[in-house]
């Protein structure tokens with residue numbers, strides 16, 4: 270598997286914010302979002318065994334497999350190896366690609382983070398985490414109709430365009446939207462606030 274980076278930190282976003290976890294960031298994505306902060310072309314080839322051994326060095330048993338788009342590389346055998354090592358496996362996907370080989374039923378938590386204009390195509394999602402852009406309220410409204418496995422796992426995360434004034438306007442709009450639509454909760458990129466990875 271081509272790995273962009275593997276590191277130990279706190280989950281910064283969404284339902285498990287604050288949870289210590291090992292991050293396995295796989296290279297490559299089928300989308301090209303203009304705000305993406307991931308380098309898609311770089312990476313190191315690692316076997317499934319090597320990744321599991323590296324993740325097992327850290328004390329937490331929570332692994333976040335992210336990307337890029339992890340569905341491009343994930344395999345049932347990799348999920349099985351992580352489970353054999355006692356890991357709780359969370360994946361973060363943009364929801365546009367199927368998880369092959371029945372993996373939708375075997376991973377422990379699916380965080381779906383669809384990108385602008387897209388409605389998720391995967392069948393199971395435990396958590397919907399949407400990048401909020403106040404210029405597209407109709408899209409947020411459509412995503413509010415998507416079913417997750419739980420009632421309280423709808424998150425809006427203000428888009429970070431790296432422009433302070435735009436970000437502030439967007440954050441306030443996001444807070445206002447959530448207060449008017451209490452199905453949603455606020456997700457902040459707390460790792461950026463804390464200055465950790």
Ligand code: SF4
Pocket residue numbers: 298299300301302304305306307336337338363384
């Ligand atoms: S889906 Fe995620 S990883 Fe892929 S380009 Fe968009 S932000 Fe980047």
